[in-house]
Amino acid sequence: VHRSVAIAKNCESRANQLRALLFSPELAFLMEAHNGLTARVVSDEGFQGIWASGLSMSAALGVRDRNEASWTQVLDVLDFMVDASSVPILVDGDTGHGDFNNVRRFVRKLCQRGVAGVCIEDKQFPKTNSFLSEYQPLVSVEEFCGKIRAAQDTKLDDDFCVVARVEALISGLGMGEAIKRACAYHAAGADAILIHSKKSTAAEIFEFMRLWEGRCPVVIVPTKYASTPASAFRQAGVSTVIWANHNLRASLAAVRATTRRVRDEQSVAGLDESIATLDEVFSTVGMAEIEEAERRYLPQH
Ligand code: SPV
Ligand code: MG
Numbered sequence: 121v122h123r124s125v126a127i128a129k130n131c132e133s134r135a136n137q138l139r140a141l142l143f144s145p146e147l148a149f150l151m152e153a154h155n156g157l158t159a160r161v162v163s164d165e166g167f168q169g170i171w172a173s174g175l176s177m178s179a180a181l182g183v184r185d186r187n188e189a190s191w192t193q194v195l196d197v198l199d200f201m202v203d204a205s206s207v208p209i210l211v212d213g214d215t216g217h218g219d220f221n222n223v224r225r226f227v228r229k230l231c232q233r234g235v236a237g238v239c240i241e242d243k244q245f246p247k248t249n250s251f252l253s254e255y256q257p258l259v260s261v262e263e264f265c266g267k268i269r270a271a272q273d274t275k276l277d278d279d280f281c282v283v284a285r286v287e288a289l290i291s292g293l294g295m296g297e298a299i300k301r302a303c304a305y306h307a308a309g310a311d312a313i314l315i316h317s318k319k320s321t322a323a324e325i326f327e328f329m330r331l332w333e334g335r336c337p338v339v340i341v342p343t344k345y346a347s348t349p350a351s352a353f354r355q356a357g358v359s360t361v362i363w364a365n366h367n368l369r370a371s372l373a374a375v376r377a378t379t380r381r382v383r384d385e386q387s388v389a390g391l392d393e394s395i396a397t398l399d400e401v402f403s404t405v406g407m408a409e410i411e412e413a414e415r416r417y418l419p420q421h
Contacts, residue, residue, distance in 0.1 A: 208236035237281030
């Protein structure tokens with residue numbers, strides 16, 4: 121019985137798995153990844169899902185979180201991430217890369233490529249990262265609801281998830297506006313609401329949770345209120361926590377330190393202790409499988 125349950129679970133689409141995470145009463149965690157390698161690591165290490173962060177994918181491409189990477193370039197990154205992982209990917213869709221019609225094109229391609237869900241935010245295109253400036257202008261409730269409906273009407277898989285991100289608190293418009301927008305987005309068909317905050321405590325997240333009264337699952341991004349323990353989010357009834365950019369930042373710190381050391385020492389002697397071994401690189405990208413496949417498919421002499 122257990123085995124068939126496990127097999128049935130594996131057969132569920134990744135979109136279905138993401139939907140189950142969002143709607144489960146258990147607190148779920150999505151870890152940021154920004155390319156094939158990091159998607160593989162996050163998946164290997166047992167995270168239930170991946171956040172394909174716009175900030176991190178952009179930074180990894182060497183560009184700014186301002187829609188400088190085109191939506192097809194983002195799709196190319198996602199292609200590698202889907203292939204490298206076995207868990208659902210929720211992609212940061214920013215504003216949907218334009219109007220409702222760009223949302224439709226984007227969602228269709230995400231479904232074709234096996235991405236499990238998209239999060240779109242109610243900012244104006246081109247978006248600006250939420251931590252960068254105050255009072256970022258939002259699009260009207262009506263315009264954003266049209267994007268949510270366009271996404272839901274276009275998806276090729278019923279389980280594909282559309283998460284609506286409310287930027288009212290980021291833009292300083294207050295809790296009333298945040299709740300008003302979240303209600304409208306929920307009514308327009310959003311599967312879940314991402315409420316974003318850049319306060320250093322989670323107070324406004326908890327207030328939102330009290331006022332929201334569980335209308336639909338809530339997703340949060342505790343980057344600025346990082347010291348709040350997961351148990352407090354669990355108690356508040358949060359559905360899903362996104363650790364949004366920490367693998368990108370870990371990589372950047374490691375790459376800087378390594379580059380500076382090699383520059384200064386004009387040598388790589390002694391570096392092996394602080395970096396991944398070559399064996400780890402080979403095993404992470406699945407070299408064992410190719411050796412096995414060679415035995416099956418190449419002429420054996
Ligand atoms: C991202 O990871 O790109 C996000 C989260 O959108 S944040 O940077 O907090 O806006
Ligand atoms: Mg983003």
